[in-house]
Amino acid sequence: MPQMDHNLVYQKEADQYHLLISKQPQLADVVNSIRACSGLDIVDLGAGTGRLTAALAPYAKSIKALDASAAMLQVNASRLLKGGFANWTTAVADLRKLPLEDQSADLIVAGWSICYLASDNDPRWKNNLQEVMAEMHRVLRPNGAIVIFETMGTGTAAPNPPGFLKPYYSMLVERYGFSHKWIRTDYQFESPEQAEELARFFFGDELADEVREQALSVVPECAGVWWLNRSSHSK
Template sequence: MNNYNEVKKSFGTQAEKFASYHMSKAEYTDYLIRSIQAKGNEHALEVAAGTCICGRAVAPYVKDITCLDLTEAMLEQGKKLAKQEGIQNISFVSGNAECLPFEDETFDLVITRLSLHHFVDPEKPFREMQRVLKKGGKLVIWDMVATTEELRETNDAIETMRDNSHTRILSREEFEALFEDAFELQLEETTLVPVNLQSWMDLTSTPEDIQKDIIDKMEYDLNGGDKTGFNPYIKEGQICFDHRWLLLIGKKEN
């Protein structure tokens, strides 16, 4: 079972808006670069790269980077932006994260951002990233993490209403378990990322009737009703919430 068609449809629609939506989050890619501490000689890979936001940011700090994604429209947008930015050590590959088209132990650095919550079985792409990473190399996972277990189902339901390629947000413990067997965890940090509710729904072209339903749920939460797991708040007259992003960096053991 997979959701490849939902992913392609969702991100094909998002391609142009996806890059511009995340332009305001340069501080987060700067944080990623500082955390990775690249030496400059790495052969790097970004998996489920979308428009290659991380790949384009990391490119100046590594020898070369390959960006892989399932959705051609996303990669085309990434190519366009890389050309505009004058990045020359970057390449683009259309492919499936659950079956990476690379030999074992090809890369020194593997990165994926906001991807695992789109997989029915996130262990499959994780093990593929592990496979293509060299011993001693770094695996970087940066993704949403569940807030509380009791509200995770509600949280996931709203995420799926907004984007039906969403499957399930992992808990911190589930992320740690993925790294447990073959990695030494070097970094594990949570960042709160402010999100404007309307912009978040506009990104995925969420139908108006579903938008209304989501807004109703958020407003009910704000007024003391059933909790959504988003902890919404009002900023400048608009509904906002904070996504919790968990950054994990693991060194592959010999």
């Protein structure tokens, strides 16, 4: 999360980042349990290298992948092409100003992305979050749904979210009316050596040293899932 310069990673090391997240479980079942995705027009915000895009493309009528990093979207597009999908588009975008028409999506997903605008390290975080929410509601159709994934802690088997994200998480529920649960998204690495290398690359020395000391090939992680069905909530 924002304690490291992840924006630089997303711009310069998209392939290495994708190797890291490829060691986590697929999340299509989680999304489908909240809103059945078959035949929907889906938007993936902060889509990155396609963790959610590739998982949901087999179900979607269409899927639009938006991200601030062109390098990440290139990896995403390559994966979709290799998968034989033709129902997708990508675009570089700011989540506060989506290049999408009003009421053009049935489902909006956002994985580990809104947090970069909503960390309370940023004095504008509340305004950023309000702008993102307004854009999602603008794009969402009646009876549409929003599903947001964010970190609840890496290297921990129980939820332990970063302090700088707790106000954002509280606001999702208390102000914006989202329901919430948490899940495990453990990394299953090929070896302790790979686990240490990739943990150090993205999460930093403290976690990587712990992985090395314990010779871990499985690194626990928790994720929060927030969802909102527009049919039962107002803006």
